[in-house]
Amino acid sequence: MKYIFLPILFSVIIMSSCQYSQTAEDKKIDFKVDSVMRLMTLDEEIGQMVLYSSDWDVTGPSLKKGYMDEIRKGNCGNIFNAHTAAFTHKLQKIAVEESRLHIPLLFGYDVIHGHKTIFPISLGESASWDMEAIEKSACVSAAEAAASGINWTFAPMCDISVEPRWGRVSEGAGEDPYLGSKIAAARVHGFQGKSLADTLTVLACVKHFAGYGAPLAGRDYNTVDMSERVFLDTYLPPYKAAIDAGAMSVMSSFNELNGIPASGSVYLLKDILRKHLHFKGFVVTDYTSINEMLNHGVVANEAEAGKMAAKAGVDMDMQGEVYYKYLKKQVESGEVPLQAVNEAVHRILKVKFLLGLFDDPYRYCNEAREKREVYSPAHLEASLDVAKKSMVLLKNSNNTLPLKKDEKIAVIGQLATSTRDLLGSWKAAGDWNFMKSVLDELKAYNGDANVTYAEGCKVQGDDRSGFATAISSARGASKIVYVLGESCEWSGEATSRTSINIPGVQTELLEKLKALNKPIVLVLMNGRPLDLSKESELADGILEAWFPGTMGGKAITQVLFGKYNPSGKLTMTFPRNLGQVPIYYYEKNTGRPNYLSNPKYKSRYIDCPNDPLYPFGFGLSYTTFAYSDIKLSGKELAEKGELKASVRVSNTGNVAGEEVVQCYVRDLVGSVTRPVKELKGFEKITLKMGESKVVTFTITPDMLAFHRADMSYGTEPGNYKLFIGTNSRDLKETNFRLN
Numbered sequence: 001m002k003y004i005f006l007p008i009l010f011s012v013i014i015m016s017s018c019q020y021s022q023t024a025e026d027k028k029i030d031f032k033v034d035s036v037m038r039l040m041t042l043d044e045e046i047g048q049m050v051l052y053s054s055d056w057d058v059t060g061p062s063l064k065k066g067y068m069d070e071i072r073k074g075n076c077g078n079i080f081n082a083h084t085a086a087f088t089h090k091l092q093k094i095a096v097e098e099s100r101l102h103i104p105l106l107f108g109y110d111v112i113h114g115h116k117t118i119f120p121i122s123l124g125e126s127a128s129w130d131m132e133a134i135e136k137s138a139c140v141s142a143a144e145a146a147a148s149g150i151n152w153t154f155a156p157m158c159d160i161s162v163e164p165r166w167g168r169v170s171e172g173a174g175e176d177p178y179l180g181s182k183i184a185a186a187r188v189h190g191f192q193g194k195s196l197a198d199t200l201t202v203l204a205c206v207k208h209f210a211g212y213g214a215p216l217a218g219r220d221y222n223t224v225d226m227s228e229r230v231f232l233d234t235y236l237p238p239y240k241a242a243i244d245a246g247a248m249s250v251m252s253s254f255n256e257l258n259g260i261p262a263s264g265s266v267y268l269l270k271d272i273l274r275k276h277l278h279f280k281g282f283v284v285t286d287y288t289s290i291n292e293m294l295n296h297g298v299v300a301n302e303a304e305a306g307k308m309a310a311k312a313g314v315d316m317d318m319q320g321e322v323y324y325k326y327l328k329k330q331v332e333s334g335e336v337p338l339q340a341v342n343e344a345v346h347r348i349l350k351v352k353f354l355l356g357l358f359d360d361p362y363r364y365c366n367e368a369r370e371k372r373e374v375y376s377p378a379h380l381e382a383s384l385d386v387a388k389k390s391m392v393l394l395k396n397s398n399n400t401l402p403l404k405k406d407e408k409i410a411v412i413g414q415l416a417t418s419t420r421d422l423l424g425s426w427k428a429a430g431d432w433n434f435m436k437s438v439l440d441e442l443k444a445y446n447g448d449a450n451v452t453y454a455e456g457c458k459v460q461g462d463d464r465s466g467f468a469t470a471i472s473s474a475r476g477a478s479k480i481v482y483v484l485g486e487s488c489e490w491s492g493e494a495t496s497r498t499s500i501n502i503p504g505v506q507t508e509l510l511e512k513l514k515a516l517n518k519p520i521v522l523v524l525m526n527g528r529p530l531d532l533s534k535e536s537e538l539a540d541g542i543l544e545a546w547f548p549g550t551m552g553g554k555a556i557t558q559v560l561f562g563k564y565n566p567s568g569k570l571t572m573t574f575p576r577n578l579g580q581v582p583i584y585y586y587e588k589n590t591g592r593p594n595y596l597s598n599p600k601y602k603s604r605y606i607d608c609p610n611d612p613l614y615p616f617g618f619g620l621s622y623t624t625f626a627y628s629d630i631k632l633s634g635k636e637l638a639e640k641g642e643l644k645a646s647v648r649v650s651n652t653g654n655v656a657g658e659e660v661v662q663c664y665v666r667d668l669v670g671s672v673t674r675p676v677k678e679l680k681g682f683e684k685i686t687l688k689m690g691e692s693k694v695v696t697f698t699i700t701p702d703m704l705a706f707h708r709a710d711m712s713y714g715t716e717p718g719n720y721k722l723f724i725g726t727n728s729r730d731l732k733e734t735n736f737r738l739n
């Protein structure tokens, strides 16, 4: 598959990708890097290509003992899973004062959705469709991490996924390449700020390169096999957007893509990453992924794995000790060209210079700054703001929500009292001990006397012994607020599931509570789309709260009581059942679409509708919005022209609210089959009660480009549909022609 398309592809993408030009500043840094490299032995060079975990946190299967000594000897130039200004200072001191060349360390950590102040999980944040809020979240996370000694985060994760069985969907931005690209760029801007030299920012790492979000059967680390067209049109754009936004490191993924493990793939790491995306930073592997090429079965031993990785363009070996053990001999014997090592070291040192580490290696280890930044009131406020914006109101029959102040509520569910779960997976240095739970916050707002609590059952397991107490405590209330979902341990890496139901006996308890004939509100905490078919029938209101972070309890309370009007929209389709998976809004029409009149011979299920329970882009508000007057500035789009597409949106309810107005297109006839819809724009607006606004999108031909039948990238003239509306299913429609 590798080369057929490349000549054409390169010529087209070279035009569309951000061009890298060497500035005078760049040349100056290159000169400095060269001057350091002239002093280095081969051992010391290889040491810069080595990354070890400290023993402060465990994020993978193995730990390297004696890493401090390796730093001292110059055999390890980079550390991850170490934090606090004091501890990183201690390690940096070893590198800078005890190693021969005094080269400072990079300190990496998984600061995914917060460092100490934790924001909602990334999938939750994506549901805000609010780029400013998402950038702010990354910016706050960077400021806290950078004050605690960290200068490199392993984020953003840019893996598109349509796989709710895969636990890591919680770490991404959902199913859509357009939205995913905007979010990837916002996160890089937030982490890296305007300059890597700013001590409030950290180096971003684009992961997991590439295609990691599409493991077969949703099982983590499993095989990825997809057409090149799908890879380039759907999976690549968010990685590209993050690189275009200036990210200077990329993590090669665990998975194979079409037969070649990513950490040994010349296609991914050279052809795509370097030539096609013009990436100038360095590539680090995921945790021991060089070693794992043995298990993949593309090499017979570790030494060969190292050779394959080095030749493919992997610059840094995370935790594998493969470069450490074998690279020197391989360079000396000529099996691996010295130039490969020189280039890798040059890239790594360049980033260290850009971070200012050669000017002041301790600039990120500042205890006074750490005290000031960590959990600052402004950071907690930002976390609260993003948490509220992330929540998605999935159902609200008879205006069950918002709750009224002082109404008697019965709170049920183990998750209502858990602070640990509020943080979700990858909690970094987040501490749940000082946090307030959902129950604490509900009581604080509504008064102890108006809130009863009973656990009812655990999140997992089949213990029903608490049912009776929960039912009797709910009897005296006017409404039931049941906090349920998944435990945070069921989300993130290595947490694939074969069922996407709400675990344990939580739904069974819901059935029992239903018999009380009282309005029931579900507050969901989870990291993936769940099958809510049963729950959506039983409950009157459903609020998808994800794992909302440090301020999650307060955010949920404010939304439930209408202090904040929910505005989040799903970024992954919620299916009716697991049998519909993979299900996503940008599907193809097929030769026998479901709308054909023949009742049998068409693309459908005999036991379930085709459409999902909650489509991509879906989310309700405490007010209602009406869409009218969809208009286009013309019916013909010229090759270099543009069209303005507009719609009037009116707030027809009783309170002010925010709405994410979404614009999709459909290319009706292509040289290859085209999706039934593709998101091409969105705008989040605020409307007062009774207010209307006209929202306008600009449509240009480059937005309509794709990989055509011959794999060249570009547009094709023809007829298009254009849709604008409140989610990917409920849309107004018009059409135009691209000339």
Ligand code: NOJ
Residues within 6 Å of the ligand: 059, 060, 110, 154, 207, 286, 287, 493
């Ligand atoms: C493995 C995970 O896949 C990756 O996302 C993470 O950054 C590394 N471990 C380091 O913890």
